Amino acid sequence: MIVGTALTNLRRRSLRSACMIFFAFMLSGCLFCCTVLADSLKGTLDNTIGRLGADIIVVPEEYEREMADSLFLGELCSFTFDRKWVSEIGKIEGIAECTPQLYMASLAADCCSAATQMIVFDPETDFIIAPWLMEEGFKLPGDGELYIGSLINPPEPDSIKFFGEDYRITGRLEKTGTSYDTCVFMTAGTAEQIRQSQGWEDAFGKPEKPASELVSSLMIRVEEGADAKAIARQINFSIDGAPVKAYTTNAILSGAIDSVESMSGYTSVLIWLMVILVTAALASVFTITMNERTKEFGILSCLGVSSKKLSGIVLTEGAAIGLTGGLLGAGLAFACIMIFEVPLKLALELPRINASLSFLLSLGLKCLGLSLGVSLLSSLYSAFKVGRADLDGLIKGEEL
Amino acid sequence: MKQKIIAAISALCAALLAIGPWTLFPACTPTAEKIMKCHWCMRALIPVAVILLAVCAFELIVKDKAGLSALFAAGAVGFAMPVLLIKVIIGGCAVETMACNTTAFPAVMAVSAAGVVCQLAGIFLKKA
Secondary structure (H helix, E strand, O other): OHHHHHHHHHHHOHHHHHHHHHHHHHHHHHHHHHHHHHHHHHHHHHHHHHHHOOOEEEEEOOOHHHHHHHHHHOOOOOOOEEOHHHHHHHOOOOEEEEEEEEEEEOOOOOOOOOOOEEEEEOOOOOOOHHHHHHHOOOOOOOOOEEEEOOOOOOOEOOEEEEOOEEEEEEEEOOOOOOHHHHEEEEOHHHHHHHHOOHHHHHHHOOOOOOHHHEEOEEEEEEOOOOOHHHHHHHHHHHOOOOOEEEEEHHHHOHHHHHHHHHHHHHHHHHHHHHHHHHHHHHHHHHHHHHHHOHHHHHHHHHOOOOHHHHHHHHHHHHHHHHHHHHHHHHHHHHHHHHHOHHHHHHHHOOOOOOOOHHHHHHHHHHHHHHHHHHHHHHHHHHHHHHHHOOHHHHHHOOOO | OHHHHHHHHHHHHHHHHHHHHHOOOOOOOOOOOOOOHHHHHHHHHHHHHHHHHHHHHHHHHOOOHHHHHHHHHHHHHHHHHHHHHHHHHOOOOOOOOOHHHHHHHHHHHHHHHHHHHHHHHHHHHHHO
16 A cells, blocks of 8 residues: 555656756765776776786886876887896895886778787796786697787687788687787797798888897896885886886876876765765755645545654655665666767776676666655655654644 | 657667768778778678668667567677677677777777667667
């Protein structure tokens, strides 16, 4: 009886109900969109730092920004320094492991394929890619072989073309939610084959040095208890003439970390502001409406409806508004994220948008819960007042 | 009457699915060397849209309640097909900045979603 009466009330005042549903809709939709965007940024950053596994990164001077963009946004980079500096840096006290990586950028083969970042690692010293391969049960790639990231979809399943030559794909790595998903991984032998190909020579000219003598970044893991910042400082100031600069992982990604923190801050403020505004707006509408409906409640009371049931009717109306608005808001935001994922990503310059179904569904439920909670909270005062009012006052239409 | 309006809107959506990718929100232009995946995807949309147009035409004609409900249900499934073509069955170019990924696919999916909502509304209104 309570649910039926509440729904009939809402249907009879369709414009008022629609306005109240709109408040709940806005709250749910905003929460959904803001959370997806903030979580996508934070998730990518956390995954990047987690997957990197290095405490210090050494890159050529003035290439810090390119390196950060490559790590966080997946932008292509291609810079090098001489390998002789690797052994110099490796001698510094406090360094547990260091491994060089070389980055090479391919060209898009045609309009349907993307340019790819190639990461060349040294299997003898590597502590970043090799353990990842072992974890997934893969062997190290040989000459002419490579591993591809999870988001690379070559036309042939077991080979990929770079600069007009085919190379054997020995495996596809699991999705990491980082820029590594759009990279290919190989050793210096394969890199040298690519650099010696005619296509490479046509695009970039004949290579002056072999791939094994070039380094783009040196990944360093410090000894337990050692201060990464102090070691980075030592690298920067103790090696004379080195055209490189060392950064701690947090320092190199500081721009991204700051952006993520400020975005999370703005999102929290916006959500709290929305919760307060929507609660206040719904509470005001409920209070005004209930005062207009005192005679209706008086008649129901005369017909034998208990005060508990009267309160129940008000609360059910609140719940119905919260559920409908929450469902519409979360549903529409869900559809928009799924449909406009790519244009949004490009327009907002995000590394990726977390559009995994499980995440979006759980977030949708949270938005629904919040919308329901806010709506119930707003109707609580009116429900309490209706339940406490005396029959005489209700029939007279006195203010609650 | 409401169902007829819904059927007419759905028919517009179906027509937009067939014509839109070639006029309003075009996918990537085929080059002399290669015809892209998105081109085939957009071509595959045409028969789906034609079938949907036929379903919508029947929705406008049929008066039997059960038949109309069945047509709306079939239409809802049909309008989900373009999304499957784009996301699962065929797909498009690998480069995210290509026209298919930035314009054509989002527009087609938005029109498909509108079609699904219209068809479901048709079933709901029928029962109400």
